[in-house]
Amino acid sequence: MKGFKFLLTLAVLVLFIAACGTDDGGASEKEGSTGEDSGGQTYTVGIDTTYPPFEFEDSSGNYKGIDVDLIRAIAENQGFEVKLEPMDFGGIIPALQAGQLDVAIAGMSITDERKKIVDFSEPYFEAGLTLVSQKGNNEIKTLEDLKGKTVVVKSGTTGAQFAQDNKDKYEYEITVLEDSPSMFQEVSNGNADVLIEDYPVIAYAIAESNLDLKIVGDRLNGDHYGIAVLKGEHADLLDMINTGLQELKDSGKYDEILNTYISE
Template structure:
């Protein structure tokens, strides 16, 4: 009888240990899925991969650029993970509003209009808009030369807003496209007279791709880029982003990232 009781006790102990092991395994899988297994939460980050040198996809399908390297470095510094989600620039803020993204880093200029919808980090890059024409165009040097001309811009950008705000004063037509390469092609083909683009982006594109384009005149403004989260949400995450950005600047890693893609 004692032997029978011993066997029952032994069987119960085995079942108990198996149940504990099963629970531990489930917890490990959950941590791996959320990124907590490596010490922090995973956040989904919206990027626009048609925007070199800030974001682009290389020949091996890897996402690269200033913004990509910067958000990864901030995440590593602050102990969280990121999942990059490429999309058209015009869809990034709506995706934040819909809860599909936690963060946006896409060469996004800090504007009062956008501040009504998102909270920005401290500025991480000073850009500025510029006019771009065909290389052999000798007629256009400034906004005053655009009367009766066609200006192409990218949807949802500060360049598009600038063009709309100044259209009546300078008397040009506006064509809106969805990405930067399409804008470059539109001017190169002669379908539009000029485009409006962020200075570092077009300077990089002309240098790297040997485009038949040139920058004309002075910069039109002095935009600053910021990293965005939905307004009133993710305040703790925004604090981490700002803290990480400051530490990267202090350590020199921020300059190293910029120098990888932009030479002075």
């Protein structure tokens, strides 16, 4: 009888554990699931939080900006989730190559050089580079005025590449820094004569932070931003990103996001 009672108790215990395991598994699978097609897949997204109005961290420690709102809206539209991973811009493509990131959205210009490493979404923003000097500097108006001057740029950016490509032609020196605020400070302090930055970024920074800087001359080029995944990887994810981006544009949500941070 004791053996029977023991077996009966053991059977009940096994059934109880199995039931608990089923409940936990169901909750775990359901948690984070936002769409049928993707099964609630979570993708790690690289961002550069020193790049307002596209990405920044507010006073409460929350990530904000055009890129942040856009990738979250695309994820919601397409039924997947995102985990934001802030890092220096120059480390984003290496992180994609190392498998530490699935996606990058960081005001990243679509270039032939980057296309060798990543696959881009359809363009989501037209930017363009510009020269920026101290407000009181009236000597510099064009690239021709940079002879013997110091130009500061951010590592890994199209601005840095543009500066390098034109260095010999216009005979200036280059200083490379790791983030936009450091660039702004370098020119404000008079340690560099000009910086090269994406037009919407510096226009926003000057307006919001009352920097002692000004935009000079015309835009240096035409630039389009894209969302990136490692080349040859995540084709299905890239399809979802493009589909979601187009649906946001068609619905007016895309314009709503842009208008939250910038206006023409």
